[in-house]
Amino acid sequence: MRQINKRWTQKGLALGLALTLSVSLAACGKKDNKEAADTSKALATYKGGEITQAEFDKFMGVNKVLDPQMASALESPEYKGFIEKQMLTQEAVLEILSKEATDTAKTEGEKKATEYLEPIKSWDKTQKDSFDQKLKDAKITQKDVEDYFKQTFVVMADMDAKVTDQQVKDDYDKRLKEDPHFYDIVTVRHILVSTKDPADPEGKKVLRTDEDALKRAKEVQDKLNKGGDFDALAKEYSDDPGSKENGGKYENQSVGNSSFVPEFTKAMAELPVNKVSDPVKSDYGYHVMRVDTRKTETLDEKKDEIRSTLGQSLINDFMEKKLPDYEFKSNLPEPSMPAAPETSAAPGAGASPGASAAPSASPSAEPSKK
Structure with a gap:
């Protein structure tokens, strides 16, 4: 339902x-008697x-x-x-x-x-x-x-x-017990080296092999570890159109309500602040990540x-x-249950907050899962 x-x-x-x-x-136009009836x-x-x-x-x-x-x-x-x-x-x-x-x-x-x-x-x-x-x-x-x-x-x-x-309070405590990072708010940067072509609306066209993507991601990781500028490297290397022009940055992301793919969310939650990650593999390629800030929202902040x-x-x-x-x-006719809609393998960007019966996915190279 x-x-x-x-x-x-x-x-x-x-x-x-x-x-x-x-x-x-x-x-508000007037209706005739027939329509009103x-x-x-x-x-x-x-x-x-x-x-x-x-x-x-x-x-x-x-x-x-x-x-x-x-x-x-x-x-x-x-x-x-x-x-x-x-x-x-x-x-x-x-x-x-x-x-x-x-x-x-x-x-x-x-x-x-x-x-x-x-x-x-x-x-x-x-x-x-x-x-x-x-x-x-x-x-x-x-x-x-x-x-x-x-x-x-x-x-x-x-x-x-x-x-x-x-x-x-009980709900807040329960969430924290189940996942200590649930109420974390994170500002994270990433450079996506994709195996899929972000220009392909179907999310099926291969951009590069897994081996080539991993090699390129390690090259990015090495440059960052040697003091490379994240903003510049994101513009040069990232295949995520949603963040590459912004230094790969996603600000104030909720771990507990993350719309990112699980691998990205896990790294976002667990990666030490200011540490460049090893390449994180997802269905869309490899993410080289860095958490800039992380804070845990308090009960007072979350109570409403x-x-x-x-x-x-x-x-x-x-x-x-x-x-x-x-x-x-x-008194409406009993409908037949609709078939589950097919979803693209590619992640979608900016899904509408309302849950409809037939959602559609808009492919992008963002680390989003919807």
């Missing part, structure tokens, strides 16, 4: 909305409420604007029914939990939503026009987006309030994020274990 949008729990709610929202309200039918019912076609259309419209990856997946007949079924369940969960939220959570959630949306008032005409067009294409208004955020923040505020300080993560777990538990008590019933 597609998880309740995990983006809600990320620090700063990294939904991409702050880059694109418009302050102007999209005009068509959209008034209940797509889902639950104890104490229902979700009409019109309500679901708005919910999906907002999510398509906020998550272009999901919008793209909905174009595929193979995935459309599956995604809509899951999203209808999510909308029901949001409605139920927002209605049951405490007055304190409702006040706090609506306040947070208002504060989060406040920066859109300073946007220029280009930003406003761009988002207005997206709203128009999705057949929603900005009020629909605002209502969605208010409902979401209310639910998260209510769930977060149910998480105790002791539960937060941990609380949100645990609050998200409460939502998931409700969906899986308690929703049946509300006699939730979907």
